[in-house]
Amino acid sequence: MQSDVLILGDIRFPGGTATAMASEARALAEAGYEVGILPVRGGVLNFPHPVNPALQALSGRERITLVPPGVVPRARLCLLHHPQLYTDLPADPIRVIADEFRMIVHHPPVDARGTANYDWRAIDRNLRLLFGPLRWAPVGPKVRAAFRGLPDGPDVTSEDWVNVLDSNDFRLARTGFLPAVPVVGRHGRPDPLKWPDDRTSFLAAYPARPDIRVRLMGYGPEQDAVVVKRPENWEVLPFNAEPVRHFLGSIDYYVHFHGGDWIEAFGRAILEAIASGAVAILPEHFRGVFGDAAVYCPAKGVADTVLALHRDPAAYTRQSARALAIIRESYGPETAVARVRQIIGAPAPTRPVPARAAPAAKALFLTSNGVGMGHLTRAVAVARRLPPAVRPVVVTLSKAFGVCTADGIEAEYLPYHKSVDMDYDRWQGFLVREMDEILGFHRPQVFVFDGNVPYPGLVAALSGRQGLWKVWERRAMWAPGSGAHHLAQEPAFDAVIEPGELAGLMDRGLTRDSRARTIAVPPVRYLRQDEGLDRQTARKELGLEEGTTAVLLQLGSENNFDLSSVRNAAIAELSRYPRVALVNAEWLIRNGTTEVPPGVIALRQFPIARYLSAFDFAISTAGYNTYHENIFAGLPTIFVPNENPEQDEQWLRARYAEMSGLAMSARLIDPHDLAPKIAAMMDPEVRDGLARACAALDPSNGADAAARYIAELAMIRR
Template sequence: MQFDVLILGDIRFPGGTATAMASEVRALAGAGYSVGILPVKGGVLNFPHPVNPALQAVLGHDRIALVHPGVVPRASLCILHHPQLYVELPAEPVRIVADEFRMVVHHPPVDAHGVPNYDWQAIDRNLRLLFGPMRWAPVGPKVRAAFQGLSEGPDLTSEDWVNVLDTADFQLARAGFLPAVPVVGRHGRPDPQKWPDDRSGFLAAYPAHRDIRVRLMGYGPEQDAVVGKRPGNWEVLPFNAEPVRRFLGSIDYYVHFHGRDWIEAFGRAILEAIASGAVAVLPEHFRDVFGEAAVYCPAKGVAETVLALHRDPAVYARQSSRALAIIRESYGPETAVARVRRIIGAPAPMTALPARAAKAAKALFLTSNGVGMGHLTRALAVARRLPPSVRPVVVTLSKAFGVCEAEGIESEYLPYHKSVGMDYERWQGFLAREMDDILGFHRPQVFVFDGNVPYPGLVAALSGRQELWKVWERRAMWAPGAGAHHLEQEPAFDAVIEPGELASVMDRGLTRGSRTRTITVPPVRYLRHGEGLDRQAARKQLGLDPDATAVLLQLGSENNFDLSSVRNAAIAALNRYPGTAVVNAEWLIRNGTTEVPPGVAVLRQFPIARYLAAFDFAISTAGYNTYHENLFAGLPTIFVPNENPEQDEQWLRARYAEMGGLAMSARILDPYDLAPKIEAMMDPAVRESLSRSCAALDPLNGADAAASYISELAMIRR
């Protein structure tokens, strides 16, 4: 792949670094340069982050392309962002051919006391080993001054590589002030260094003044520890609680003060605030960056400065207008274009960028065996949604591995120790060897384990593969206190994907307190919208009378809990209603077959969700997949939970659905509970009420979000 400009950086950064990259990329592509983005992951972000939305938004441009794994890009200019990504050498070589290299430095090498923030010399050695001679480009005068204060430093560019932005992205139509009382605001990450060090400094910069309102976004427990009791005129919000543009539209003055140890390398948030039309009030040391685009005073002078400006709307308006003109000229898109033009000249003649890599990246899924088919079904739900640029492979301990073939997904079967009568400890050695061989053969970029028990043999196989992204897909609703030793394996994974639970408010399990690596997605379902059969087609395929009241029994595999009494009771009760057709769904991994009375049909298909529209109601266990598939399909259901103590707390899922008017529930512990529920469900008005409640559920499918996250990881070099 040939580009004018190649960008290397961590596209998951949630703050200014990624938005600066996005603005630069968009400006260059808009000027006709072809731009490649090669995502890398260093040690700066250690926990899960999705791709920054600003960078995600530029990827659809016809002059911008992601560089896929296995591709050697060529470029006239290669721009690397954030030196701390390169503290360590990559897990695998990064092959790049470029005429010029620049390292854009978003953070000074030392803090305000001269204490090193990073070892620039070690980073420079790594960069020279990987790419050859490298010039370092400070983002602003503060970073440049920090390097110049060292006894020796890297080869610096003659000009600063300042952030750029298109003011149109942030400019707001301001008609004077907001309310009569001035609104002071600030947003940023809750890093303590990014905010004042003590209560007095905080209350000076963000005054506890009856004639001033204060809005702070990004204020968290770290700031509460400094401030203590918050003033009554403050409104605080978590980081990114609102879109930045909307937040800036709610304030008149952007006041930016930070801790004494912190050197603000540039201040992109300030740039965005000025572009919105807000007046920036800053400490004096920002003058060499923003000049006449801001108003300067010490923290103790903020209240006086703000109130004085607010008493003179004409002065406020002149400052806002002048500041916008300054940043448009000094930090507009043309600034990025001009500095690249000075290095490599005009864009090369237009050539179409390849739509995708010649060779797809690979995501390998491993699923535990499970009592039912939930783990395999969830993994397939995600795998079948991966884009063409990422090829899935499924390795499963489930005997239902054949369902992968229908999706055209390559699969392998590994037997669980119980399936072959092997000692559990001995099986761990077998699993470690097999997984090591499988990973070595397939060489995936991402590994996803769907199961609640990360087996020691699996963890051993993963431990030496530093180049591999490791993801644990783990459902919630564990029984209270259960699984503590399983959670101890969480550090073996980079991220945890937790499929959403409609009944999450009922969750009492340990996973609630283990979320530092967790990305929660909406409830995961197998089918895409429109893939299920309609009522007429489904009934025709199943051979059901179009006029019958059709009831589906979904009682799971019963491999760990005998539900035959529920089945028999349900069939006996349903037989009392003429014109009722009963269908028993049989799981593909059931040990043996289910004996059902004459007249009861058997459904042995995958996925059952494809046929749900054929039925008027269901009697079902409340396993994760069946529960969410039925409710989102609007199928009236009586949930009879599997109450084996090894299971997740199905009874709480069932209870939540009944309390919310989404379904009915019956406990197997109460043999007289089911028949009255069936009697009620025979009333079409009751079924219509349940379906109507289900129709109000948010239709987002977590399989889409999980597939998106996994495909993003597959593009990022470690």
């Protein structure tokens, strides 16, 4: 793969580094340069983080290409972003061929007290081992000054590699002040170093007075520990609670003061605020970066400066216009183009490249067997949504592995120890060897385990694979106090994807408080929005006569909980009503077959969700998949939970649905509970009310979000 400029960096950075990468890539591509982006994962970020939205937005843009795994990129210029990504050597070699390399330094080597932020010598040694000769490019004068203060330092460029941005992305039509009272604001991460050190400094920079309003986004518990009691004129928001442009449109003045130990390498957030038309008020040490584009004063002078400008709208307007003109000239896209042109010249002439399919990245899913098919169904729901650039492979302990073939997904069956009557501990050794073989053969970039029990043999097989992303897809609603020894395996994974629970408020399990690695997604369902059959087609395929009330019985595999009494009671009760058609769903992994009276239709298909539109209501267990598929399909349901102690708390799911007006519930412990619920369900108005409540839910499918996240990981080299 050949490009003019190759950008290497961690595309998950939530702040200025990633947005600087995105702005530069876009500017160069619009100027005619071919730009490649090679995502790498460093140890700077506490995991997990999704891809930065600014870099996500570049997907599909002309002349910008994401370098897939297995490809050795070639470039005339390679830009490496953020030195701390290279503190350690990679798990696998990063092969890049380029004429010139620059290390873009977004963070100074020492803090304001001279304490080292990172070992630049070790990083420089690693970089030269990986890439050969290169030069370090500070993003601003403060970083340059920090290098100048070292007794010896790396080879530093003569010019700063300043951030660039297109001011049109942030420009707002400001016709005057917002309310009569001036609004002061600031956004940033809740890192204590990024904000004033003590209460006095905090209240000086962000005044506690009735004639000034203050909005702070990114303010968290760390800042509350400093301020203690928030002033009444403050409004505080979590980090990224609002889009930055929207936030900037709500303030008149952007006031940026930070802790004494922090060196702000550049101040991209300040640049964006100026581009929005807000007036920036900064401490004097920023003058070398922004010059006349800002107003300068000590923290204790902020209130007087704000009120003086607010009394003189003409002066405010002049400062806003002057600042915008300065940043357009000094920090606009043309700046990025000019410095690249100085190094490598104009964009290379476009050359026809022979069409060649890029090698696909690979995501390998392993699912436990489960009593039902929930783990396998969720894994396939995500796998079938991966983009063409990421090829899924499913390895499962479930005998229903054949369902993968409908989606063209390669699948392999591994027997669970109970399936082959093997001792559990002996099976762990078998599992280690099998997983070593499977991982060695497929060489995936991402491994995803869907199950509540990370087997010791699995953890052992994963432990030595440093270049592999490891994800645990784990549902919530565990029984209180159960699974602590399973949860202790969480550090073996880089991230936990938690499929959303409509009944999450009822969750009492241990996973509720184990969130350090968790990425929450909406409820996961197998089908896409348009994949279910319409009512007429579904009823025709099932042989249901028009005018009948069609009822679906979904009582699971019953491999660990006998619900035959519920089935028999439901069939007996429904037989009392005229023109009722009964369909009994049979799980593919059920041990044996279900005995039902003549006239009850057997449904042994996957996925059952394709046929839900055929039915007027259902009587179902409250397993994760069935529960969410039925509710989001708007199918009125009486949920009868499987209450085996090994199961998650299905009874709470069922109770939540009833309390929320989404469904009804009945429990096996109350044998007289089912009949009145069936009687109520035979009323079309009752069913319509439940269906309307279900239709009001957010239809987002967590399988889409999980697939996006896994696809992003597959493109990031560790």
